[in-house]
Amino acid sequence: MSVCVYVCIYTCVRVCARAWNPDPSPLLFPFQSFFKEIEMDDPTRAAVVQTCCYFQLSVREASVDYYAELRRHNYVTPTS
Numbered sequence: 001m002s003v004c005v006y007v008c009i010y011t012c013v014r015v016c017a018r019a020w021n022p023d024p025s026p027l028l029f030p031f032q033s034f035f036k037e038i039e040m041d042d043p044t045r046a047a048v049v050q051t052c053c054y055f056q057l058s059v060r061e062a063s064v065d066y067y068a069e070l071r072r073h074n075y076v077t078p079t080s
Contacts, residue, residue: 027053 063074
C-alpha cells in the first residue's frame with residue numbers, strides 16, 4: 001500500500017484533534033506516532049504529518065462554513 005493511501009485512510013478514519021482549537025500543534029504527536037511505523041525518509045514523513053494537519057484544520061473550517069450556511073453540525077472525531 002502506498003503512503004498516499006495510508007494518508008487518506010488515516011485522515012478519513014483516525015483524525016484526532018480538538019474541534020475548538022485552531023492550533024495545529026496538538027495534531028502533530030498523534031500523526032507523528034502513527035507515521036513512525038511506516039517506512040519513509042524523515043523529510044517525507046514531516047511533509048505527510050503537516051499535510052494531515054492541514055486536512056484536519058481544513059475540515060474544521062469547512063464545518064464552520066457548513067453550519068453557517070445550512071445550520072447543520074458536522075463533528076470531526078477520531079473515527080469520522
